[in-house]
Amino acid sequence: xxxxxxxxxxxxxxxHIGAEANGIDLRQPLDAATFxxxxxxxxxNVALVIRDQKFTAAQFQDAAALFGELMEDxxxxxxxxxxxxxxxxxxxxxxxxxxxxxxxxxxxWHTDHTNQECPPKYTMLYAVExxxxxxxxxxxxxxxxxxxxxxxxxxxxxxxxxANTLISSTRFGTGNPxxxxxxxxxxxxxxxHPLVRTHPDNGTKAIWFHKNKVENILGxxxxxxxxxxxxxxxxxxRPEFVYLHESKxxxxxxxxxRSAMHKAGFDFDHCQHRLLYRALVRGGRPV
Ligand SMILES: [Fe+2]
Numbered sequence: 001x002x003x004x005x006x007x008x009x010x011x012x013x014x015x016h017i018g019a020e021a022n023g024i025d026l027r028q029p030l031d032a033a034t035f036x037x038x039x040x041x042x043x044x045n046v047a048l049v050i051r052d053q054k055f056t057a058a059q060f061q062d063a064a065a066l067f068g069e070l071m072e073d074x075x076x077x078x079x080x081x082x083x084x085x086x087x088x089x090x091x092x093x094x095x096x097x098x099x100x101x102x103x104x105x106x107x108x109w110h111t112d113h114t115n116q117e118c119p120p121k122y123t124m125l126y127a128v129e130x131x132x133x134x135x136x137x138x139x140x141x142x143x144x145x146x147x148x149x150x151x152x153x154x155x156x157x158x159x160x161x162x163a164n165t166l167i168s169s170t171r172f173g174t175g176n177p178x179x180x181x182x183x184x185x186x187x188x189x190x191x192x193h194p195l196v197r198t199h200p201d202n203g204t205k206a207i208w209f210h211k212n213k214v215e216n217i218l219g220x221x222x223x224x225x226x227x228x229x230x231x232x233x234x235x236x237x238r239p240e241f242v243y244l245h246e247s248k249x250x251x252x253x254x255x256x257x258r259s260a261m262h263k264a265g266f267d268f269d270h271c272q273h274r275l276l277y278r279a280l281v282r283g284g285r286p287v
Contacts, residue, residue, distance in 0.1 A: 008034055010041045017141040018243035019045035026053055026063035026252070035066065042122075043201055046259045047139040047243050050252040053126065057083040057277055060126045063252065064279035067122055071282040074113055074166075077101075077178075080277060089125070089264070089276040095178050109140065109233055109261045110210035112280065114164045115191050121283030123255045123262070127247035129275040134268030136246040142206040143259045145236040146196060154196075157207070157232065161218045162225075163190035168215050170222050175212070190215050197286040199258045206259045207236055208286065233261075247276070258283065 007023035019041045024034070042048040055063060057080035064070055064085070073079070073087035078101075080086040095101040113119045125137060146154065166183040167175045195217065197208045209229060216225045244265075245253050255262055268274060 008037060010037060012045060013047075013049070014240070014243055016144050016241050017045060017139065018047045018049070018245075020049040020051060022051050024050065026050065026066065027055070027059055030066055039067070042254055042256050043199075043259075046141045046143075046256050047245065048254045049245060050254070051248070052250045053252045054250065055126055055252075055277070057081075057086045060124075060252070060277050061086045061279060064124045064281065067124070067254070068281040071113075071118075071120055071280045073278065073280060074116065075179075085279055087278045088128075089274075089278055091266075091270055091274050095176055097177060101176060101178075107264055107266050108211055109138075109237075109263045110212065111208055111257045111261050112210070114162075114193060114208075114210040114213050115166050115188075117191055118283055118285050119257065120280035121257055122281040123257055124279045124281070125247075125251075125253045125255075126277040126279075127249050127251050127275075128277060129273045130247055130249060131268035131272035131274050134265060135274045136244050136265045137253060138242055138244045138263045138265065139253075139255050140237050140243075140261050140263075141241045141259060142208060142236070142261050143199070143204040144241050145238070146205055146207045148238070148241075149236055153235070158196050158205070160195040161192050162195050162209055163192055163215045163218060164210065164213045165190050165215045166213065168212055168222065168226070170226050171212050192218070193286050197258060200284060200287075201258075204259065207232065208258070208261070258286075 009023050010021045012019050061083050070085040078088045078093050093101040112123050167179050172180050196205050198205050211229050216222045
């Protein structure tokens with residue numbers, strides 16, 4: 001019977017988003033009540049930071065698996081050696097041409113793996129090496145962003161559906177060449193998802209998409225779709241809905257993707273190394 005980690009303390013970071021957990025070591029067994037506190041803090045606050053963890057890649061994988069079934073990163077190029085469900089995010093990764101890889105380097109708001117039928121419900125990041133400053137991860141509470149929209153706009157977007165691919169054809173000229181090639185060769189039909197999804201645990205609705213993967217909103221042309229989505233984000237996002245997570249070593253950040261979009265920051269000295277581990281927990285099909 002695992003011991004209760006009675007030292008766990010959870011505090012809100014901002015009114016609309018973010019909580020942090022202190023006094024817990026996820027290398028140790030978790031009892032059900034402690035897990036429930038972490039889970040509920042995550043669902044309620046959209047982003048949860050668990051401080052002061054000390055993980056190898058394998059230990060991070062084990063800690064991530066406490067929250068559900070892990071799923072493979074669809075990019076198999078940058079895995080942590082010998083740890084198949086942990087991928088690495090690094091500003092030193094190269095693509096097949098030898099250039100620094102544009103993996104998430106455009107720094108746009110998104111949620112992960114929307115081209116899949118069942119995208120991850122949680123994205124988890126663990127900081128391994130950090131630049132002196134910058135390079136944070138921004139997370140936006142998209143359920144509050146949706147709720148704050150005027151009713152007429154909410155009604156307009158509520159029934160919209162997106163067609164999702166590995167990379168939008170509007171990005172073929174500027175995207176990572178390996179991903180563009182894979183998409184050009186793909187025979188997979190686009191994955192259709194709702195633009196506004198409903199959270200399975202609490203019934204709240206949230207705007208949800210990966211702009212670079214949306215080929216089009218059904219019934220709207222690709223370029224017009226890109227403009228519409230950019231305008232929607234501009235309208236919906238407010239500073240109070242956004243938490244900028246400026247990682248400290250030992251931080252494990254968990255994002256509830258059903259209620260969030262996130263963005264990597266590239267505002268740091270690229271002579272320095274930013275290395276994060278990432279794990280994904282499988283979700284259901286968005287509805
Ligand atoms: Fe991401």
